[in-house]
Amino acid sequence: MRRGMKASLSGGLASLGAGTPYALAGKMAYPDRTVIACMGDGAMQMNGLNVMITISKYWKQWSNPRLIVLVLNNRDLNQVTWEERIQLGSGRTESTQSIPDFAYHRYAELLGLKGIFIDNPDRVGAAWDEALAADRPVILEAYAGETAKLGFKAHPHMLRHACGYALANKGHDTRALQAYLGHKNIQHTVRYSELAPDRFKDFWR
Ligand SMILES: Cc1ncc(C[n+]2csc(CCOP(=O)(O)OP(=O)(O)O)c2C)c(N)n1
Ligand SMILES: [Mg+2]
Numbered sequence: 381m382r383r384g385m386k387a388s389l390s391g392g393l394a395s396l397g398a399g400t401p402y403a404l405a406g407k408m409a410y411p412d413r414t415v416i417a418c419m420g421d422g423a424m425q426m427n428g429l430n431v432m433i434t435i436s437k438y439w440k441q442w443s444n445p446r447l448i449v450l451v452l453n454n455r456d457l458n459q460v461t462w463e464e465r466i467q468l469g470s471g472r473t474e475s476t477q478s479i480p481d482f483a484y485h486r487y488a489e490l491l492g493l494k495g496i497f498i499d500n501p502d503r504v505g506a507a508w509d510e511a512l513a514a515d516r517p518v519i520l521e522a523y524a525g526e527t528a529k530l531g532f533k534a535h536p537h538m539l540r541h542a543c544g545y546a547l548a549n550k551g552h553d554t555r556a557l558q559a560y561l562g563h564k565n566i567q568h569t570v571r572y573s574e575l576a577p578d579r580f581k582d583f584w585r
Pocket of ligand 1: 394395396397419420421422423424452454456457458459460
């Protein structure tokens with residue numbers, strides 16, 4: 381997030397399905413600004429797909445037509461699957477957690493919008509460039525979790541490493557990075573973010 385950007389969650393209540401309605405409301409309030417919604421496939425199937433019809437009705441009235449709906453397609457209600465794992469010690473009750481696959485990006489095309497599909501991590505950057513340059517609202521569908529078939533177990537902790545690495549390489553202050561990651565010891569920050577040795581030599585004692 382950069383200064384001047386606005387963001388919202390579902391009022392802090394974690395209600396599923398706020399993404400597309402809030403994004404549409406954002407475009408109504410600020411038709412000149414780019415809006416991005418980040419959705420799970422469960423939320424998208426619950427009400428997100430319906431709101432896309434309303435978006436297809438109004439987008440031509442907006443001075444800036446950019447509205448990107450990122451859908452993470454993991455065929456899973458994953459947050460609840462994780463609650464199962466934590467509370468029951470094991471997870472995924474097939475009958476409640478599994479949700480059907482759906483071609484979200486192709487549904488966008490059906491509505492006269494743009495659909496972009498990511499089924500390979502190497503495509504992420506180019507797909508976002510394409511979405512941000514589009515002349516109409518976009519559904520950016522990305523395979524995620526087990527659907528993505530990464531070939532290795534992705535643990536949430538890896539996100540910390542990836543985030544630290546990205547921030548470090550963008551030149552963010554190492555002490556700020558340490559505070560952000562909550563490390564007691566700067567050496568952990570250095571290791572986690574794989575900083576170049578010349579950037580952290582002053583911290584080794
Ligand atoms: C209205 C509502 N119903 C149910 C829930 C419980 N709930 C929280 S997260 C979640 C699953 C979300 O699945 P998805 O949108 O696919 O995201 P994922 O966790 O898979 O990334 C559910 C059912 C909720 N928070 N709000
Ligand atoms: Mg999901």
